Amino acid sequence: MANNNTTEERLLTAFSDLVLKYGYRGTTTKKIADVAGVNESTIFRHFKDKHGILNELVNKYLQDADQAANDFKPIGDIELDLIQGAKIYETFTTTHRSVFLIGLRESYQFPEIADAVRQLQQRFKKILVDKFTEMAESGEISSTVDIKNETDNFVLMIFGNVVLSFAYTDAELYIPSNQFLENNVRLFASHLK
Amino acid sequence: MANNNTTEERLLTAFSDLVLKYGYRGTTTKKIADVAGVNESTIFRHFKDKHGILNELVNKYLQDADQAANDFKPIGDIELDLIQGAKIYETFTTTHRSVFLIGLRESYQFPEIADAVRQLQQRFKKILVDKFTEMAESGEISSTVDIKNETDNFVLMIFGNVVLSFAYTDAELYIPSNQFLENNVRLFASHLK
């Protein structure tokens, strides 16, 4: 009864939130039911089993991933383009926190999810590499830039910050979004000009 | 009977390995006992309870952390110093994989461990910032370098690669140590010269 969404939505949200705190195993069906404000057995009317909740979220993740890839429209300015890319990456992973984390943490138990997350990284890298190669050819960025390794570094850096933001909510360690885009991403990009 | 170490060592190793695959909760005492080749109840003669195994590993982690901090001896060449730092960081986190991962994954359940891991990051950052500030003052690196933000970026990058190496054993995504130090860290450092 937490809000006026449908039961199914409330269950998905409850699951997502709890996974952040407790991991997949620690997210018990009882906790999910309590947070969603329904009876425990109601879960099983909506989903085949506990794994079914996760499957549903993975489906949404995969659909959204296509969308996010299409949303990225580099304009040929490396600084702005990296900021744009980081922003999309961050928004996407935050929206799909639970899937992202389960894919990372419990890769052995859910190889298909681990795979989906893995593909996100690869895809993101590829999009960047392709674009920058194109920009190098057209002279927009210096031909001395080591495109592959710089992209690796960039992706590792924004990945690292996202992981920290999920692990620790205090801002001591991870760098909050705005500041991260303004200072760190921009600084990183400046070396590629 | 897995090997000829003491029972306690075999238990610690078994626990450590299993946590990587299954997380803390997924690492059942039965699995630990099976892998270590002892009876389940033997665990409880060596450790107060399941948490006790973790405590023992955390103690070793904390001791080693002091050692690792002392091992870092920058020589005033930014490229070599960053490579050295990354190497120590990587060795340390790999040696203490299980504690590092539990601190990251299950921060809500084990706040003291989350804290120990957090402090490692902070400490590493501080050591680098202090050294580089010193080097900027003595002219060894350019005074235009944005020390704080570059260090942030560097730490995020190596942190990101370590996390990936734990999540995925295939080398498609994370970058294997040698290559990472030679290509990526060196490339990163080159911008600070």
Add this chain to the structure above:
Amino acid sequence: MANNNTTEERLLTAFSDLVLKYGYRGTTTKKIADVAGVNESTIFRHFKDKHGILNELVNKYLQDADQAANDFKPIGDIELDLIQGAKIYETFTTTHRSVFLIGLRESYQFPEIADAVRQLQQRFKKILVDKFTEMAESGEISSTVDIKNETDNFVLMIFGNVVLSFAYTDAELYIPSNQFLENNVRLFASHLK
């Protein structure tokens, strides 16, 4: 399925009966479940834990204790009054056998229960002493009666018989209720006339 009471009632009854035979520790959750005719895990849906069963019985005990105290209405005839008192005491302790016994046997492990049982004795003693003091003042019983010590003796005697009745079901040792009230209590009272 033992009978048609609610599951909770059946569990409480099973626990109560088993404690008589086996003590608290010896009353395993498996035995309770078997006697109540339910699955072991069902216990934990009705009570927080094993101790929770006992707590429930202690609550009933405390409620009933107030009732029993109010039920005692001495009429000024010492024989009839002691019989009435003994009868109420006996009925109460028999109804709450399990709590009474645990309070007695396992006082170190359950100090709050030991206390509740202790208070019952004290309260019973006080009610008798007060009433008899009053009767002595109004001349209904001889002023030479040593009220405090006689009450002590009386309480010890009926306490002793109740304890024996719980320990041994054969009538060789403890004296069955009717006979005890008719012969022993009456005899005791006759000395106070």
Add this chain to the structure above:
Amino acid sequence: MANNNTTEERLLTAFSDLVLKYGYRGTTTKKIADVAGVNESTIFRHFKDKHGILNELVNKYLQDADQAANDFKPIGDIELDLIQGAKIYETFTTTHRSVFLIGLRESYQFPEIADAVRQLQQRFKKILVDKFTEMAESGEISSTVDIKNETDNFVLMIFGNVVLSFAYTDAELYIPSNQFLENNVRLFASHLK
């Protein structure tokens, strides 16, 4: 190492003391070993199993019971004789606390011990009844005394006080030995003169 008795004696004492606090089941072999200052496995060199410790104590109990019965030498003064009897009963039960308590508490699990304790009561009763019958015949006590029932009452009373003394160490409820013999037993006896 607690004292310089033999290992076996130390084990018997440890067991005895612990049973008072924790009951038979709660008296674990580990606790016994700790209190006796020996290794847990040493217990099994001295006794077949945990039950064997108890058996040894029961043997001593039975031997002592014969002795105690012989020690009772009534002199024909009902007050002094009851005091003497109560004293012997008290001393004996206190010396053999653990057996007495186990016989009382865990009668279902150790029927032979329950029996031994039961027999003590019966025997004590019989000795008193026989002696008082004799005294009634010789005119030493009034022929109007209801010997059987008075003896019952007396035995219940001293039994009650002994049980309380084991359950509660504070003197609020049970009556300490000296005072009990001087006030309560004497008072009880005065009615039989």
Add this chain to the structure above:
DNA sequence: GATGAATGAGATTTCATTCAT
């Protein structure tokens, strides 16, 4: 559609007991 009651498998932990030294 949703609930409440119950279940069975399995997790952690305790404890008496054995065995090699």
Add this chain to the structure above:
DNA sequence: CATGAATGAAATCTCATTCAT
């Protein structure tokens, strides 16, 4: 004689899942 290390059975408790209403 005594110890330290290990065991197996059983105890308490958790959790995903089912079923009747």
